[in-house]
Amino acid sequence: MEFIFFLAAAVKAGTCLLYATLGEIISEKVGHLNLGVEGMMQMGAVVGFIAGFTFGNPYAAVFCAAIAGAAGALIYGFLTISLKANQVVTGLTLSIFGVGFAAFFGKNFVGKKVPEAITTFFAPIKLPVLGDIPYVGQIFFNQSIYVYFSYFLVIAIYIYLYKTKWGLNTRMVGENPVAADASGIPVDKYKYFNIALCGALCGLGGAFLSLVYISIYPVNVVSGRGWIAVALVIFAMWNPGKALLGAYFFGALDIASFWLQQYTLPVSIYLFTALPYLATVFVLIFTSMRKSSNKKEPAWLGKNYFKEDR
Amino acid sequence: MLHIVKKDVPKTREKIVVRLSAVLAALAVASIIVLVAGANPIELYIGIVQGCFGSLYRFAATIEKMVPLLVLSLGVMVAFKMRFWNIGAEGQFLMGAVGTTLVVRLLPDLPLPLMLLLMIVVSFAFGAVWLMIPAFFKARFGTNETLFTLMLNYIALTLVTALQYDFWKDPAANGMPKIANLPENALLPSAGGFNLSILMAVIIVLAMYYFMNRSKIGFEIAVLGESENTARYIGINVTKTIIIAALVSGGLCGIVGMMQTTGVSGALSTEITGGLGFTAIIVAWLSGLKVPFVVVNSFAFAVLLQGASYIQTAFQIPGSVAEMIQAIILFFILGSEFVLQYRFVSDKTKSEVA
Numbered sequence: 001m002e003f004i005f006f007l008a009a010a011v012k013a014g015t016c017l018l019y020a021t022l023g024e025i026i027s028e029k030v031g032h033l034n035l036g037v038e039g040m041m042q043m044g045a046v047v048g049f050i051a052g053f054t055f056g057n058p059y060a061a062v063f064c065a066a067i068a069g070a071a072g073a074l075i076y077g078f079l080t081i082s083l084k085a086n087q088v089v090t091g092l093t094l095s096i097f098g099v100g101f102a103a104f105f106g107k108n109f110v111g112k113k114v115p116e117a118i119t120t121f122f123a124p125i126k127l128p129v130l131g132d133i134p135y136v137g138q139i140f141f142n143q144s145i146y147v148y149f150s151y152f153l154v155i156a157i158y159i160y161l162y163k164t165k166w167g168l169n170t171r172m173v174g175e176n177p178v179a180a181d182a183s184g185i186p187v188d189k190y191k192y193f194n195i196a197l198c199g200a201l202c203g204l205g206g207a208f209l210s211l212v213y214i215s216i217y218p219v220n221v222v223s224g225r226g227w228i229a230v231a232l233v234i235f236a237m238w239n240p241g242k243a244l245l246g247a248y249f250f251g252a253l254d255i256a257s258f259w260l261q262q263y264t265l266p267v268s269i270y271l272f273t274a275l276p277y278l279a280t281v282f283v284l285i286f287t288s289m290r291k292s293s294n295k296k297e298p299a300w301l302g303k304n305y306f307k308e309d310r
Numbered sequence: 311m312l313h314i315v316k317k318d319v320p321k322t323r324e325k326i327v328v329r330l331s332a333v334l335a336a337l338a339v340a341s342i343i344v345l346v347a348g349a350n351p352i353e354l355y356i357g358i359v360q361g362c363f364g365s366l367y368r369f370a371a372t373i374e375k376m377v378p379l380l381v382l383s384l385g386v387m388v389a390f391k392m393r394f395w396n397i398g399a400e401g402q403f404l405m406g407a408v409g410t411t412l413v414v415r416l417l418p419d420l421p422l423p424l425m426l427l428l429m430i431v432v433s434f435a436f437g438a439v440w441l442m443i444p445a446f447f448k449a450r451f452g453t454n455e456t457l458f459t460l461m462l463n464y465i466a467l468t469l470v471t472a473l474q475y476d477f478w479k480d481p482a483a484n485g486m487p488k489i490a491n492l493p494e495n496a497l498l499p500s501a502g503g504f505n506l507s508i509l510m511a512v513i514i515v516l517a518m519y520y521f522m523n524r525s526k527i528g529f530e531i532a533v534l535g536e537s538e539n540t541a542r543y544i545g546i547n548v549t550k551t552i553i554i555a556a557l558v559s560g561g562l563c564g565i566v567g568m569m570q571t572t573g574v575s576g577a578l579s580t581e582i583t584g585g586l587g588f589t590a591i592i593v594a595w596l597s598g599l600k601v602p603f604v605v606v607n608s609f610a611f612a613v614l615l616q617g618a619s620y621i622q623t624a625f626q627i628p629g630s631v632a633e634m635i636q637a638i639i640l641f642f643i644l645g646s647e648f649v650l651q652y653r654f655v656s657d658k659t660k661s662e663v664a
Contacts (some may be wrong), residue, residue, distance in 0.1 A: 103633070
């Protein structure tokens with residue numbers, strides 16, 4: 001029974017990662033490696049909390065968080081798409097900016113409680129029928145509405161990327177913008193749209209932490225989870241479905257060191273936190289060895305597209 | 311209709327004018343945040359300058375911040391020159407610091423000169439190995455090094471966390487999770503706030519200038535960065551070049567771990583890098599991967615860092631404001647690159663040229 005609680009907690013811990021990972025998958029699919037995930041999550045977390053605290057309305061809080069994340073992403077987008085700045089450097093800068101932004105605007109809110117109206121709105125709700133399935137129900141279907149929305153997003157994003165014309169075009173831009181441009185796809189528009197979407201999702205991931213995961217606003221609520229999300233994208237091989245499993249696995253590892261404190265173990269529990277990164281490294285190596293193109297990163301990832309070079 | 315075309319290589323004077331205007335524009339935007347924080351922007355900017363040059367002590371602090379950034383940037387630069395995106399400087403830095411501490415733990419009684427020499431060698435080796443792992447997989451299988459080196463940062467960080475909280479925890483620290491300070495015979499000699507790492511940095515700058523611009527291997531790295539096919543065609547051993555560049559790049563970042571442990575912090579800790587490994591990537595990139603510009607830009611960033619820590623105490627401004635100002639300046643400089651590299655032409659002029 002205790003293990004079931006652990007798994008349910010892992011799903012909750014993994015949800016913030018899932019939002020950010022889905023966002024970064026979309027961004028990388030369109031060819032943009034955005035290392036600003038940490039920054040965008042921080043911006044979403046702080047803006048979401050401030051909006052929630054001020055208005056006491058969960059919809060307003062979530063909406064503002066998504067806007068904040070998207071705004072951060074658009075700084076990155078403008079610099080890398082229109083001004084052709086280096087993606088790695090711009091992304092890192094966005095992370096520095098977002099961390100500073102959250103620390104500055106969140107300073108006066110440290111120690112404040114999430115308003116009652118929001119806590120009740122996001123409290124776990126047991127779903128009818130599904131929630132009664134033994135084990136599975138307790139793990140997956142006795143969660144916050146914020147968690148349920150992430151299930152929906154996984155399916156929606158899968159359909160968007162693989163079953164719609166827009167998704168096909170998006171992936172084409174990420175694989176070969178030259179060919180995409182030649183066949184009349186507005187490359188820059190696709191890039192801007194998907195990068196903004198990535199930012200909004202990262203913002204939502206950050207706000208999950210500040211509105212649902214914690215009850216009192218701490219000094220640094222995201223604290224490096226954005227980098228785990230970057231790792232997860234590779235671990236999930238750019239696939240939304242695998243991102244869901246990966247997020248819960250990484251979520252489990254995130255809380256594992258806390259849970260394992262009650263047992264005496266032959267190894268240091270601090271080494272457990274390295275597991276997500278080690279797992280990612282192995283995935284990176286194996287995918288590069290296998291050479292199958294649908295499980296690798298988009299061909300144009302990290303490279304800017306300069307139309308006149310064509 | 312307007313088109314964007316690549317420009318010829320911009321002149322140094324144009325570069326300086328564009329960059330300075332970018333910084334000024336950034337400071338104008340940053341002023342809004344400073345006003346929100348409840349301070350006078352002009353006073354604050356003057357405060358930053360005073361915090362760096364106001365006294366010999368503050369100037370020494372600026373140089374102390376410049377040295378690690380400079381060496382890290384040079385390290386990162388070598389890999390970048392080859393289009394090998396080493397964003398793992400943080401991890402190599404940490405591993406260098408681990409190696410340094412290991413030397414002291416294994417051989418605590420060495421005399422100072424021998425101790426320092428051994429620590430330099432070991433920290434170089436630790437940093438180098440930490441980058442040669444991804445370099446090997448890059449050369450062998452084409453494994454993405456950007457993501458690999460990023461992951462290795464966090465693996466190194468967890469290792470240091472485990473050392474600090476478990477394996478190397480100082481029993482004399484009353485349960486505080488910290489690693490014992492280094493003994494006297496393992497600290498870099500210093501005078502008036504300036505320590506020996508400055509001299510090391512000067513030697514490294516000169517050596518790197520020679521390595522990048524005059525040596526055969528430096529030339530091979532540059533060719534490989536331009537085009538792998540060209541490199542193969544003129545008979546460069548690609549795998550060997552990648553490995554050597556990774557050795558130098560990771561090794562330099564590793565040495566920074568030694569400099570900071572023995573010269574600044576006095577002990578290994580998870581906080582030792584202060585994010586400098588990431589800042590170094592930005593410095594190397596903005597310097598166009600050229601040694602003299604790396605020196606200039608490292609100094610400029612050190613001024614920002616030292617100024618930031620000064621205004622925190624002098625103006626009661628939170629450090630996060632300085633972080634944001636730094637990021638805003640970077641955004642503007644990154645954007646201004648566009649002005650240097652591209653220009654707009656209308657259809658009409660384009661057809662005239664044609």
